[in-house]
Amino acid sequence: MTLPMDAGIPKIEIGKWISSFFDWLTTNLSGFFDAVSSIVGGAVDGIIWLLQAPNPILLAVLFALIGLVVKGWRFALGSLLGLLLIISMDQWDAAMQTLALVVVSTVVAIIIAIPLGILAARKRAASAALRPIMDLMQTMPAFVWLVPVVTLFGIGVVPGVIATIIFALPPGVRLTELGIRNVDHEIVEAANAFGATPRQTLFGVQLPLALPTIMAGVNQVLMLSLSMAVVAGLVGAEGLGGQVTSAIATLDLGLGFEAGISVVILAIFLDRLTAAIGQGKARHGLLRYLPRKRREEAAEEQPAADEVVEDIPVEESPETLDSVARIHS
Amino acid sequence: MKAIVANNTYKVFGKRPELGVARLREGATREELRKEGITAAVIDASFEVDEGEIFVVMGLSGSGKSTLIRMVNGLWEPTAGELRLYGDDIVTMNAQQLRQTRREKVSMVFQHFALLPHSTVGENAAYGLMIRGIDKDERERKAKEALRLVGLKGWEDSFPGQLSGGMRQRVGLARALAAGTNIMLMDEAFSALDPLIKREMQDQLVELQNKLGKTILFITHDLNEAMRLGDHIAMMRDGRIVQIGTAQQILNNPANDFVAQFVLDVDRSRVLTAGAVMAPPVALVGSDQGPLAVHKLMREHQTSRLFVVDRDNRLRGAVDEEAVVAAATAGAQTLDGIVDDKVVSVPESAPLTNLLPLSAANPKALAVVDKDKRVRGVLARVTVLQALAQRMTNTQTDADGSAQPVPADTVDAALTKGGAR
Numbered sequence: 001m002t003l004p005m006d007a008g009i010p011k012i013e014i015g016k017w018i019s020s021f022f023d024w025l026t027t028n029l030s031g032f033f034d035a036v037s038s039i040v041g042g043a044v045d046g047i048i049w050l051l052q053a054p055n056p057i058l059l060a061v062l063f064a065l066i067g068l069v070v071k072g073w074r075f076a077l078g079s080l081l082g083l084l085l086i087i088s089m090d091q092w093d094a095a096m097q098t099l100a101l102v103v104v105s106t107v108v109a110i111i112i113a114i115p116l117g118i119l120a121a122r123k124r125a126a127s128a129a130l131r132p133i134m135d136l137m138q139t140m141p142a143f144v145w146l147v148p149v150v151t152l153f154g155i156g157v158v159p160g161v162i163a164t165i166i167f168a169l170p171p172g173v174r175l176t177e178l179g180i181r182n183v184d185h186e187i188v189e190a191a192n193a194f195g196a197t198p199r200q201t202l203f204g205v206q207l208p209l210a211l212p213t214i215m216a217g218v219n220q221v222l223m224l225s226l227s228m229a230v231v232a233g234l235v236g237a238e239g240l241g242g243q244v245t246s247a248i249a250t251l252d253l254g255l256g257f258e259a260g261i262s263v264v265i266l267a268i269f270l271d272r273l274t275a276a277i278g279q280g281k282a283r284h285g286l287l288r289y290l291p292r293k294r295r296e297e298a299a300e301e302q303p304a305a306d307e308v309v310e311d312i313p314v315e316e317s318p319e320t321l322d323s324v325a326r327i328h329s
Numbered sequence: 330m331k332a333i334v335a336n337n338t339y340k341v342f343g344k345r346p347e348l349g350v351a352r353l354r355e356g357a358t359r360e361e362l363r364k365e366g367i368t369a370a371v372i373d374a375s376f377e378v379d380e381g382e383i384f385v386v387m388g389l390s391g392s393g394k395s396t397l398i399r400m401v402n403g404l405w406e407p408t409a410g411e412l413r414l415y416g417d418d419i420v421t422m423n424a425q426q427l428r429q430t431r432r433e434k435v436s437m438v439f440q441h442f443a444l445l446p447h448s449t450v451g452e453n454a455a456y457g458l459m460i461r462g463i464d465k466d467e468r469e470r471k472a473k474e475a476l477r478l479v480g481l482k483g484w485e486d487s488f489p490g491q492l493s494g495g496m497r498q499r500v501g502l503a504r505a506l507a508a509g510t511n512i513m514l515m516d517e518a519f520s521a522l523d524p525l526i527k528r529e530m531q532d533q534l535v536e537l538q539n540k541l542g543k544t545i546l547f548i549t550h551d552l553n554e555a556m557r558l559g560d561h562i563a564m565m566r567d568g569r570i571v572q573i574g575t576a577q578q579i580l581n582n583p584a585n586d587f588v589a590q591f592v593l594d595v596d597r598s599r600v601l602t603a604g605a606v607m608a609p610p611v612a613l614v615g616s617d618q619g620p621l622a623v624h625k626l627m628r629e630h631q632t633s634r635l636f637v638v639d640r641d642n643r644l645r646g647a648v649d650e651e652a653v654v655a656a657a658t659a660g661a662q663t664l665d666g667i668v669d670d671k672v673v674s675v676p677e678s679a680p681l682t683n684l685l686p687l688s689a690a691n692p693k694a695l696a697v698v699d700k701d702k703r704v705r706g707v708l709a710r711v712t713v714l715q716a717l718a719q720r721m722t723n724t725q726t727d728a729d730g731s732a733q734p735v736p737a738d739t740v741d742a743a744l745t746k747g748g749a750r
Contacts, residue, residue, distance in 0.1 A: 184441075186440070186441050186443040187443045187444070187445065189404060189439070189443065190443035191460075192404060192431075193404060193431060193436070193514075194436060194437070194457040194504075194508060195428040195430075195432035195433075195457070195460055195461070196428075196460045200460055204445075204459075205445065208445075209445075
């Protein structure tokens with residue numbers, strides 16, 4: 001006896017419809033899904049190979065150097081210690097597999113999210129249509145996405161990537177839309193008033209001014225990817241997620257924490273790195289020695305706006321002196 | 330050809346703007362429409378802007394002036410009516426033609442400057458040229474020239490964030506100048522600046538306009554600013570233009586109570602000029618006339634002092650009754666030796682506020698001259714005071730000196746006070 005029967009409401013077979021829809025997809029579009037599968041799988045494998053080829057210590061030092069360039073020596077030192085800890089816990093290979101999955105998911109998610117965000121910012125209808133879809137993608141429990149992607153792509157790293165993209169995409173779209181909408185209205189109007197085409201306005205004004213917000217979105221996408229990449233271990237994606245899954249299966253407390261701590265280190269490293277890039281703090285690192293940055297800093301050394309003498313001498317030509325007399329008092 | 334012509338232009342916001350226009354034409358008020366969810370921003374606006382003049386649209390917030398200026402370059406499309414720039418109707422243009430018009434004919438300066446913060450001052454000034462696809466060397470050259478004109482020479486490589494508000498607006502002005510358009514729209518361009526900088530920018534704008542002959546449509550909510558800048562001023566209220574005229578016309582003949590209320594607050598001494606309040610000279614003395622003839626003139630006109638001019642009406646000085654009488658008694662045939670050549674002369678365009686210290690220092694009347702030094706009128710102390718006094722009484726007496734004389738020491742006292750300001 002089910003409640004809907006008691007209430008006199010017929011059961012709506014949403015579950016059944018969705019499964020038969022996915023059945024239809026698998027039978028009719030298997031070629032497409034196979035192609036996606038091999039592209040995504042190939043990309044992940046390629047990156048894994050790239051990350052696992054060099055000596056782990058060498059790579060850890062390289063990551064630390066990147067940190068030094070974009071942020072500073074403190075961050076570089078912390079990163080190096082954290083990455084060495086991952087190596088010493090024997091989680092390096094798993095960490096690199098997870099990193100590969102995160103990189104692929106994030107790149108694909110951003111490639112989809114930013115154009116969608118731009119569209120939503122420009123067309124009210126697109127924004128209204130996207131909003132419920134974004135809500136659905138973001139609030140649906142993450143595990144639920146694993147079921148359909150497994151039916152479409154089988155098990156392994158590819159469904160992990162696809163589920164991760166779905167889960168991590170929304171903040172990229174939302175923050176891109178928000179960033180563009182929040183660009184000073186008057187500056188956009190100025191671009192229009194000088195005859196800029198929509199494309200010139202977008203690339204010359206809206207995107208550059210929205211960049212900090214868009215980069216915050218990229219950062220969020222990355223973080224969500226990392227959290228989802230661990231969940232993806234459940235469907236057979238290798239990496240730290242796989243380690244966590246097997247730790248749960250075997251109740252291996254030590255392995256679970258080792259993998260978990262590795263995730264945390266990776267997360268902090270990626271978060272601080274992208275945040276530094278996004279907030280334009282890059283010049284606190286070695287980047288400040290690049291020529292353009294030097295020019296900006298030199299300019300900053302000029303007197304602050306308040307100290308600037310306001311009455312800049314204006315070149316007066318004799319024929320204009322009359323006009324000055326007219327209004328001067 | 331007129332630079333800008335608006336004919337019965339409407340801008341109505343809401344779901345059915347055309348219906349709003351129809352209702353307005355039938356005589357519905359703005360408030361009635363607002364209850365129906367229709368906002369009438371600009372109602373039946375008609376005006377003409379001559380090439381090379383500063384036309385000021387003055388109104389309080391919500392009067393529709395910002396919408397009006399945005400219709401001129403098509404940022405808002407008029408709901409009804411015409412809006413022509415050099416004869417081409419903005420209303421009928423497609424997007425491509427509109428862009429072309431904005432690039433070539435009309436540029437804009439914004440209240441909050443609207444500069445690109447991540448571009449240098451030079452790049453900002455060159456923005457309009459960059460949009461048009463003009464090559465880098467030429468646009469840098471033109472931007473540099475425009476920045477020099479506004480007094481920002483050498484700031485090309487700074488960023489807007491490093492500049493003060495006044496300097497940022499100079500960049501905004503340079504951007505509009507560099508675009509090389511004949512028409513410039515200025516939307517509350519100086520309203521965000523503090524008073525001293527504002528004055529300086531106003532002076533500079535008039536100077537630039539005299540030099541370059543741009544047609545400027547200037548929006549402001551500050552009537553003093555409107556009066557200082559405007560060759561013509563349109564007063565807007567609740568979406569309608571209630572009066573168009575020169576500063577002095579609006580000051581002296583406000584079309585309705587609304588305008589009159591505004592005018593009350595205007596500092597007349599800055600708006601009224603010597604030319605507007607002077608009295609015509611009762612008589613002029615030729616430098617070749619003899620003392621007897623001059624004395625006769627003085628008696629006829631009951632005056633004790635007359636200006637002496639040469640054949641071309643150029644000011645040579647003045648003669649006083651005492652000296653004339655003395656010369657006539659001594660039998661002199663000419664005015665040689667008795668012409669007082671220390672007469673203070675002022676240009677017709679001088680505002681009264683500049684004349685107060687002069688009047689205070691010189692008990693005798695000032696001569697008003699044109700730019701060739703020809704005598705155009707006389708400014709007695711009484712005349713100056715009466716022109717100012719209208720502010721207090723708001724009466725319509727003529728400021729030509731025909732009113733009752735005021736005791737001399739009262740005048741002296743008042744002027745000394747005024748001059749010491």
